[in-house]
Amino acid sequence: MTDLLITAGSVYGPDGPVDADVQVTDGVISRVEAGLAAPRGATVIDARGMYVMPGAIDVHVHSRDPGFPEKEDFGTLTAAAAMGGVTTVLDMPNTVPAVDSAGVLESKAALARPKARVDFGLWGLVRSSSTEDQLEALAAAGAVGFKAYLGYSFSTRRKQVLQSADTDDPELEAPPDYGTLARLAPPIARLGLPLAIHAEDPAILSAFRRPLETYADLLEARPAEAEAVAISAAAEIARECGVNLHVAHLSSALGLRVAQDAMRTGTNLTLETCPQYLWLSDQDFARLGTAMKVFPPIRTAADRDALVEAAAGGVIRIVATDHAPHTDEEKARPFEQAPSGSPGVQQLYLSCLALASRLGDISLAPRWVSEGPAALARLHQTKGAIAPGFDADLVIVDPNRTTLIRPAMMRSRQRRGAFDGTDFRFGIRDVFLRGRAIVRDGKLAGRASGRMVRPAR
Numbered sequence: 001m002t003d004l005l006i007t008a009g010s011v012y013g014p015d016g017p018v019d020a021d022v023q024v025t026d027g028v029i030s031r032v033e034a035g036l037a038a039p040r041g042a043t044v045i046d047a048r049g050m051y052v053m054p055g056a057i058d059v060h061v062h063s064r065d066p067g068f069p070e071k072e073d074f075g076t077l078t079a080a081a082a083m084g085g086v087t088t089v090l091d092m093p094n095t096v097p098a099v100d101s102a103g104v105l106e107s108k109a110a111l112a113r114p115k116a117r118v119d120f121g122l123w124g125l126v127r128s129s130s131t132e133d134q135l136e137a138l139a140a141a142g143a144v145g146f147k148a149y150l151g152y153s154f155s156t157r158r159k160q161v162l163q164s165a166d167t168d169d170p171e172l173e174a175p176p177d178y179g180t181l182a183r184l185a186p187p188i189a190r191l192g193l194p195l196a197i198h199a200e201d202p203a204i205l206s207a208f209r210r211p212l213e214t215y216a217d218l219l220e221a222r223p224a225e226a227e228a229v230a231i232s233a234a235a236e237i238a239r240e241c242g243v244n245l246h247v248a249h250l251s252s253a254l255g256l257r258v259a260q261d262a263m264r265t266g267t268n269l270t271l272e273t274c275p276q277y278l279w280l281s282d283q284d285f286a287r288l289g290t291a292m293k294v295f296p297p298i299r300t301a302a303d304r305d306a307l308v309e310a311a312a313g314g315v316i317r318i319v320a321t322d323h324a325p326h327t328d329e330e331k332a333r334p335f336e337q338a339p340s341g342s343p344g345v346q347q348l349y350l351s352c353l354a355l356a357s358r359l360g361d362i363s364l365a366p367r368w369v370s371e372g373p374a375a376l377a378r379l380h381q382t383k384g385a386i387a388p389g390f391d392a393d394l395v396i397v398d399p400n401r402t403t404l405i406r407p408a409m410m411r412s413r414q415r416r417g418a419f420d421g422t423d424f425r426f427g428i429r430d431v432f433l434r435g436r437a438i439v440r441d442g443k444l445a446g447r448a449s450g451r452m453v454r455p456a457r
């Protein structure tokens, strides 16, 4: 049965924009053509003057659920995602308990499902003690890929990934290192899933550790060399076995150069950067303060410009958010004590549309947030494009409305963020998840109907 007909919009299909109607049958796109007649009983949405775009897939979010309900949960995360036109989120495994086994993944999926307003996928965790069997079981349970946090140790007592290794926890497991990657990359390659890394070399970070009084201290404590060395070493390991090495949150021109060298010599490497690295620089700290404290840090204008150029040129194919909320109280602490991380999922599409528009090619936005991510997560047969046979995850963008980001409109628990006060020159009008409205006229609609996605094997 035809559920929905979206008429007369500018439809961003795989080959660029066309004026067309989009017909949806049983939650799946059935036709994309001009002049379709409305079938009986179908809801008709007039999209004249609007852009019709594929729903975004944010491959890098932190739901904090289970573990830190005061910071975020699947309900608040996916409400924010829906409002921003993100119809699928891929949640990182450093929730508590960390997702290091099939059993934990399954219980996390069961907890997420009733709260999820958008579809979700779950990353599995690589620990230094992880075995091939554990990774195989995680893949069988539906993990979208594996994440290794270089330099982040693991508390076996608290079942938690720890950002800082110098703790007096007696049951601390060593962080995953290049040995871990070399040992586990071949089985991950055989599973056909990506291996994502938090790319900051721990030895370089430890050599440059210092008190953080100013923003310049943070840049000196976490230099671009740390990112470049981690990418370079991991890429050498990945080239041998052909695994898809995925660099999360690329932040520096130096890291980009090293990644490009590796790609030229045949490494199966994908790059992800985030709106905060494409929009902001160290110059914004005076205005934003701890709201822009993230790891790796937001660097110089030259780094930002290099990343924008690489995204415009298709070297970076994925823009994700590293959505990592804390409470507003935690972020209001002094610079050194304030936790790193910032919410972002609600602004992902808007910020990419505004940047794409500035670069003179709107179709870059759906490529960065939908097509590239679908390929990474092996969801490219069902999501990431507006074409017959794909899930009807659709966003209607109003190019005549602007959106001024204010804390009061944020659906995440952390309401203050790095984009407060930014005026994006687009609006998200309606959002559909598998043909069902989850946002109408800029307001949440319907109930939580998200499902877990699994990569094609």
Ligand SMILES: [Zn+2]
Residues within 6 Å of the ligand: 060, 062, 092, 322, 324
């Ligand atoms: Zn992250």
